[in-house]
Amino acid sequence: MSAMASSAAGEIRDVKLSDALSERYLSYALSTIMARSLPDVRDGLKPVHRRLLYAMRQLKLDPSSGFKKSARVVGDVIGKFHPHGDQAIYDALVRLAQDFSLRFPLIDGQGNFGNVDGDNAAAMRYTEARLTEVAAALLNGIDEDAVDFRPTYDGEAEEPAVLPAAFPNLLANGAQGIAVGMATSIPPHNVGEICDALLHVIKTPNATVEKLVDLMPGPDFPTGGILVEARENILEAYKTGKGSFRLRARWESEKIKGGGYQIVVTEIPFQVQKSRLIEKIAELLIAKKLAMLADIRDESTDEIRLVLEPKSRNVDPDVLMESLFRQTDLETRASLNMNVLNADNTPKVMNLREVLRAFLDHRHDVLKRQTLFRLGKIEHRLEVLEGYLIAYLNIDEVIRIIREEDDPKARMIKRWKLSDIQAEAILNMRLRALRKLEEISIREEHTALTKEQKDLKGLMKNEGRRWSIIGDQVKEIRSQFGSKTDLGARRTEIGAPPSGVIVPLEAVVEREPVTVLCSGMGWVRSLKGHQEDVTDAKYKEGDRERFVVHAQTTDKLLVFATNGRFYTLGVDKLPGGRGFGEPLRLMTGLPNDQDIVGLLVHEPGRRLMVASSDGRGFIVPEDEVIAQTKNGKQILNLAQGAEAAVCSAVDGDHVAVIGENRKLIIFPLEELPEMTRGRGVILQKYKDGGLSDAKTFYLADGLSWAAGAGRTRTETDLSAWVGKRSQAGRLPPNGFARSNKFS
Known part of the structure; x- marks a missing residue:
């Protein structure tokens, strides 16, 4: 008994958890990379696809023979070569038979193998399959010692490590795969063009990628569409093995009775489910995000036909389609990442010539x-x-x-x-x-x-x-x-990059009046209509009203924060008036330790005055503060310990500045420079404290300030306070607001 215990104890090893995990995870990663997710550069197949084709050949399911039940094929693949789930194997078989998934299908399917709407194939007991001529070309010569064989998982038989591959399957059909720490994404291409490029490489082994791209101008998707990527981007993608291609649906304008027109989409981008595309467009219609579109109908049979009805015959079809391209999958990006296993089973990102x-x-x-x-x-x-x-x-x-x-x-x-x-x-x-x-x-x-x-x-x-x-x-x-055959004729048109069609926001969003509320804690929402009285609006406990502005759903909202950055939001993106809204911080990149200084509706051509707490500021054209990203745009540079304190529209010929020390200075607006970004100039000097508020006004109209209870006071005799910029100033007129604010 002790000897047995000793023997058992001898099998126990003390190993660091990190070492054990790294060793096991590395084994899993290598298995995923080499035996599941990445295709072989030689035949363009993953192991499951290779095993499917080889099992079907053993079943004598040649293109000239009859069909056999898919369940029989799946059973043979599981039993002999691929001990995985039957549904996973059947899904792989189905994809190889779908002419909308593969540019050159490897399996000839009989029965329901799914459709471009995203409907699933029938169960494997109902469908039948055999090899196509393309698959036969991949297998041609396999009995002539053309490739190496290796033992199957149970050691009872052998399977090919790679197929002879007389057909350039990797580029022709493309590949998709996600491994551990790496992925592959190769779009399909036209075989006639691939063969032209292959012949050129045989003739000129050191061929340039530029010449190869002349012969292979871009992907050729089974569902057609129009490739609208710039040639320099396509060239760069094929040179590096990484990039993406912009693909658009094919459409045409049809005249209808009454002098109007309708748009008909006849081809949609690759791997876009037609039913989901229609649902998305319908959702945007209901949400009033497609102001120019009246309705969408699906009149598809064996061929795709999506009918788009404009709201008016005066709508420009190019503008309407551009708005749809921007918001829906009528335009997609097909990525290129030629990460493949080479002849040594090593993953590598190859360029076009290397492939x-x-x-x-x-x-x-x-x-x-x-x-x-x-x-x-x-x-x-x-x-x-x-x-x-x-x-x-x-x-x-x-x-x-x-x-x-x-x-x-x-x-x-x-x-x-x-x-x-x-x-x-x-x-x-x-x-x-x-x-x-x-x-x-x-x-x-x-x-x-x-x-x-x-x-x-x-x-x-x-x-x-x-x-x-x-x-x-x-x-x-x-x-x-090749291109002279029905199967090989190019389907995807190589188009030019889209010309700069300007899409007005009104084409995307229906113009409606709203009232924007923003609370002291930064919760924002929009109420329908321009409401003058919002006193009954509810806020979270401890929160309060801070900003109330009237806007249109087509407007842009500018948010100026204490970090000197401007953030831009579409008013149509704001949450509705029910509830308390949403935190502005979640909708922008506003940090948690920063606060909102100003919130206003963007008016093109207007100028803004911005100032910091240390009394420096300048004028900035409002068109320059629009941010293109969620993280905003830095406009006012701040000194150590200072923060942005003022943002107001320029409306006047003089500037009034009041400090925390309750000193007021007024100087001509022309003394304040116009800049697009910077720290600014000194507005007012302080011994203690900093800037409290600043505004622009017309000297002839007098200086006004809030006097409480909805009243304002105006002082017209201001000669005592008018001076030069950067002076200290003097105490304000009697009755000036105790808050040291003009509003």
């Missing part, structure tokens, strides 16, 4: 292996034929030995110096083969095989001739699947 070169090198290896395999077969057959010829020359003696000798095989080997293979072949000859005609045909076959053997040996010594044969194979693929 084409890897495919050609694989085809070169396949050709050499097939040639050696054929030479071996010829050598074996010639040996057998030479034995037959010896037998024909000595037929009577052969018959006597077979009839009389106890060990005819050994006797014949000794008598005519035959090999074991030759003696066995003679013993297995049929009597009908003893005819004179058979001898003649054997001599003819021997001559032909000898000639072929010499030719193949010459091929193995001549690399240039091998590349010529590979070029012929590429040309054969081009003629079978």
Whole structure:
């Protein structure tokens, strides 16, 4: 018992948790990268797809044969090669059969294999499958020792490590995969163009990517569409192996009765579900985010036909479509990340030339292996034929030995110096083969095989001739699947980048009046209509009213914060009036330790005065403060310990500044510079404290301030306070607000 315990204890090892985790996670990561998620650059397949095609070949589901139930295929794949879930394998099979998912389907499906609306395929017991001609080209030569085989998961059989791949599947059908710490995304391309590029690489091994892009101008998606990416971006993507392509739906304008028109979408971007696209457009219509669109109808049959009705015949169709492209999946981006496994099973991001070169090198290896395999077969057959010829020359003696000798095989080997293979072949000859005609045909076959053997040996010594044969194979693929065939004709149009169609906000958002409320704690909401009395508006406990502005849903809201940054929000993006709204901090990049200084509706062409708590400021054109990102735009640079304190529209010819020390200074507006960003100039000097408030006004109208209870007071005799910018000032007029604020 103690010996058993000791033996068991010997298996226990003390290992750091971090070491154990890293070792196990690395094993999982390598398994995911090499055996699941990344395609092989040579045949463009992941293991599950390769196993599917090989299992179907073993079932003799060739393009010319009949169909078999998909369940039978899935069962064979699970039992022999791929011990995973049946639904996962069936999903992979279904995708290989969908002509809207694969540019060149590898499986010919019979039954319901789903549709572009996103509907699922029927259960595997209902559908049937067989290989396509493309899959046959991928498998061609697999019985001729063209590729390596490895044991299956249970060791009972063997499976190909890669397919011979006479078809450039990686670029033709593309690939998608997410591994551990890396991913791949390759869009489909046109085989005719790929073959042109391959032939150019054979002719010019150091071909430039620019020339290859001339031959392969961009992806070719099964669902068509229009590629509107700039050529320089496409070129950069193929040079680096990483990038993206802008893809738009194809549409046309149709005239209808009454002089109006409707827009018909006939092709949608790749991997966009039509039903989900229609739902999204309908949601935007209900939310009044598509002010120019009246309705959408789906009139699709086997071909896509989405009908878009404009609200008015005066709506410009280009502007309407541009607004849809910006807000819906009628425009998408197809990413390119050519991260693939090379011949050494190592993941690598390749550029276009490297991918084409890897495919050609694989085809070169396949050709050499097939040639050696054929030479071996010829050598074996010639040996057998030479034995037959010896037998024909000595037929009577052969018959006597077979009839009389106890060990005819050994006797014949000794008598005519035959090999074991030759003696066995003679013993297995049929009597009908003893005819004179058979001898003649054997001599003819021997001559032909000898000639072929010499030719193949010459091929193995001549690399240039091998590349010529590979070029012929590429040309054969081009003629079978290229641009002149129905399957290979280009579907995606290579268009120009969109011209600068200006989409007014009114085209996207329906213009409606709203009242924007922002509380002291920064909770914002919008109420319908321009409401003058908002005293009944409710706020969170401890919160209060702070900003109330009238706006339109097409307006932009400017938020100036204590960090000197301006944040921009679309009024249409604000939450409705029910409840307390949403925190402005969540809608912008406003930090938690900063507060709101000003909130106003953007008016193009207007000027703003901004100032900091240390008494510095300037005038900035309002068009310059619009922020394009959520993080806002820095306008007022701040000194250590200072913060932004004032933001007000410029309306006047003089500036009034009052400090925390209750000193007032007035100076001409022309003394304040106009800048787009900076710290500004000194408005008022302080011994203690800082700036409290500032405003612009017309000197002739007098200076006004809030006097409480909704009243204002105005002082017109201001000569005592008018001076130069950066002076200290003097105490304000009697009755000035105790808050030290003008409003």
